[in-house]
Amino acid sequence: MKHPYAKVAAAIAGVLALAATSVAAPAVFNVDREFYPFYPSLIKWNKSPAEFTPPADCGGCHEKQFREWNGSVHQLAFLDPVYQGELNKAVKAVGHEVTRQCEGCHSAAGMVTGEIKGSGLAGLSPMALGGVSCDICHSISDTTHWQTPSHEPENGSMILSPGLSGKGGTDLVKRGPWKPSADCGGGFHKCEESSLHQQADLCASCHQVYHYDAHFPLEATYLEWKHGPYAQKSILCQDCHMVDTATFKRTADEFRKPERGEYHHYFNGANYLLYYLAGAAAERTGDRELVASLKEKYQMAVEHLKSAAALEMTPVYRAGQLSELKVRVKNIRAGHNLPTSLTNVRQMWLEITAKDEKGKVVLASGAVQKDGTLPENTRIFNSDGMGKDFHFAVDPWVVTAFSRHDTIPPHGYKDVFYGMNGAKGAKKVTVEVKLRYRQADQKVAEALLAAVPKDMNLKEIYGLEKVPQLPVVDMTMERQTFQVRK
Ligand code: HEC
Ligand code: HEC
Ligand code: HEC
Ligand code: HEC
Ligand code: HEC
Secondary structure (H helix, E strand, O other): OOOHHHHHHHHHHHHHHHHHHHOOOOOOOOOOOOOOOOOOOOOEEOOOOOOOOOHHHHHHHOHHHHHHHOOOOOOOOOOOHHHHHHHHHHHHHHOHHHHHHHHHHHOHHHHHOOOOOOOOOOOOOHHHHOOOOHHHHOOEEEEOOOOOOOOOOOOOOEEEOOEEEEOOEEEEEEEEOOOOOOOOOOOOOEEEEOHHHHOOHHHHOOOOEEOOOOOOEEEOHHHHHHOOHHHHOOOOHHHHHOOOHHHHHHHHHHOOOOOHHHOOOOOOOOOHHHHHHHHHHHHHHOOHHHHHHHHHHHHHHHHHHHHHEEEEEEEEEEOOEEEEEEEEEEEOOOOOOEOOOOOOOOEEEEEEEEEEOOOOEEEEEOOOOOOOOOOOOOEEEOEEEEOOOOOEEOOOOOOOEEEEEOOEOOOOEEEEEEEOHHHOOOOEEEEEEEEEEEOOOHHHHHHHHHOOOOOOOHHHHHOOOOOOOOOOEEEEEEEEEEEOEO
C-alpha cells in the first residue's frame, strides 16, 4: 500500500508541474521582432524614397577615399570567396531567412532592400556587390546597441538612414566627422556632423558577431577592445585601422591619437590572403591601379601582423640542469586580443626547434606537415568551437560556445613551458622560436573554397585550379643559445 505521504507528494508535484507550464520562465535572450524586422540581423532601416548610392558614384567626388577603400576588406566583404563558400553552406543548412544575418554585415544594403534572395552573385547591383561601402557607414544615423537581445552591440545593431523625406522632397544625408561647410555635398547630398563617426560604436555593430539564435559571441573584437587599455586611453579602431603603417605603430606605442589629416580609408587588418586572391583577380582583368593598391594592402596586412607581437625566452634550471624553457608571447600592438575575430578559424601558433651543439634536434613542435595541417602537440592560440551537442564544430550557425578560448589580451601575455629533458647529456642548446599565423587550417580553407556558389568560378576569376598550401606569415622570431648545465 502507498504511504499517504506519497499521495500528498504526488499532488504537490502535480501542482508544481502545472505552475511550470502555465508560467513560462523568462527567456535569457528576449527578441523584439517588431523592433528588429530583419532578425536575426539587428539592422534597422529608416526607409524613405532616398535610395542607397553605389560606391563609384560617391567616388566621383571623393576620389581619394574611393581609391583607398577600393580593394579593402570592406569592399571585398561580399565578393570574398571564403565568405561566399561559407554563406552558400549556410543557406543550404539553415535557409536564407537565417543567413540574412550574414548579409546584414557583409552587404547591408543588399539585405535590407531585399535584393539578395539567396546564394550566388548573378544579377546583383553594384550596391549589393559593394559590401561595406561608403553609403553603409555614412548612412548610419544611430545604433541600438543596448536594446539587443544580448544588451551589447550585436549582429549589425545600427540604424541606416540614407536620406530624409519631407515637404520639400527627399534629400540624401551623409554623416561624417566634420561640421559641414557651406558647399558640403556639392548639391548631391546634405551633410550632418556625427560624433558616432568618431567613436568605436560605429564599428561595434558589425565587429561583434553572435550566433543567430543562441546569442553566443563568435567574434568579440569590439568588447575585447572595450575591456582593454586602448579604450581607456581613447585609442579607437579608427586610430589603428584608418591610418598608414607608421602612424598605426606610433598610435599603439605612444597611445597618441593620429592628427586629423592622417586618417585614410584603408581598413587594413590581417587578412593578407584575401588581398592576395583579389590581386590575382585584378591581374586577370588587367586593372593595373588596383593590382598596385592590393600589393600595398597585402604588405600593410603582413606588416600589421609582424608588429603585433613579441617573444621572450627564459631558461628554467632545476638542480643545475636545464629542465624547461619558458616562452612568453606578448601582444604589444593589437588593440584587442591576439588573434581576434574569427578565432575558431584563424591560426596563430608557436613553432619551436631546439638543437644541441652537434646539430641534433632535441625538441621540435609546431612545424606545418606535408598535408598542410599542424601536428597534435602544437601550442596554438585560438578557440575551439562546439555545438549544442558539445562536439567540435566550425560553422558559425552551429557553434554556440567555445570549449577552448586561448587568445592574448591587448598589452597582455601568455607563457608556454617546453620540457627540455631531451637536451640531457648535451653541453648547449640553440633554440629557435617563431610565432606564425595563417587565415585558416588548410582543410577548412579547402572545404570553404570548394563550397562557393556555382556562378563564382574560381578558375576564371582567380586562376585557381586547386587550393595551394596557404601562405604563413612569421609574425616574429627569436633565437638563443643556453647552457644545459649551470
Ligand atoms: C555582426 C556582423 C557579421 C555577421 C552577422 C556575420 N559576419 Fe562574417 N565577418 C564579419 C567580420 C567583421 C569579419 C572579419 C573578421 C576577421 O577578419 O577576422 C567576418 C569574416 C567572415 C569570414 C572570413 C572571411 C575570410 O576571408 O577569412 C567568413 C567566412 C564569414 N565572415 C562568414 C559569415 C557567415 C556565413 C555569416 C552568417 C552565418 C556571417 N559571416 C555573419 C562580420 C559578420
Ligand atoms: C567602415 C566605415 C566607412 C566606410 C566603408 C567608408 N567610410 Fe568614410 N569615414 C568613415 C569614418 C569613421 C570617417 C571619419 C574619419 C576621421 O575621424 O577623420 C570617415 C570620413 C569620411 C570623409 C571625411 C573626410 C575624411 O576622409 O576624413 C569622407 C568625405 C568620407 N569618409 C567618404 C567616404 C567614401 C566616399 C567612402 C567610399 C569610397 C567611404 N567614406 C567609406 C567611415 C567609413
Ligand atoms: C557631387 C559631388 C559629391 C558626391 C557625388 C558625393 N559627395 Fe560627399 N561631399 C561633397 C563635398 C563637396 C563635400 C564637402 C567637402 C569635403 O569634405 O570634401 C562632401 C562631404 C562629404 C562628407 C563629409 C561630411 C562631414 O561633415 O564630415 C562625407 C562623409 C561624404 N561627403 C560622404 C559621401 C558619400 C558616402 C557619398 C556617396 C553616397 C558622397 N559623399 C557623394 C561632394 C560630393
Ligand atoms: C556594416 C558592417 C561593418 C561596419 C560598420 C564596419 N565593418 Fe569592418 N568589416 C566588416 C566585415 C563584414 C568584414 C570582413 C569581410 C570579410 O573578411 O569578408 C570587415 C573587416 C574589417 C577589417 C579587416 C580585417 C582583416 O582581417 O584584415 C578591419 C580592419 C575592419 N573591418 C575595421 C573596421 C573599422 C575600423 C570600422 C569602423 C570605422 C568598421 N570595420 C566598421 C563589416 C563592418
Ligand atoms: C592599437 C591598435 C589597434 C586598435 C585600437 C584596434 N586594432 Fe584591430 N588590429 C590591430 C593589429 C596590430 C591587428 C593585426 C593582428 C591581429 O590580427 O590581431 C589587428 C587586426 C584586426 C582585425 C583582423 C583580425 C583577423 O584575424 O583577420 C580586425 C577585424 C580588427 N583588427 C578590427 C578592429 C576593431 C573593430 C577595433 C575597435 C573595436 C580595432 N581593431 C582596434 C591593431 C588595432
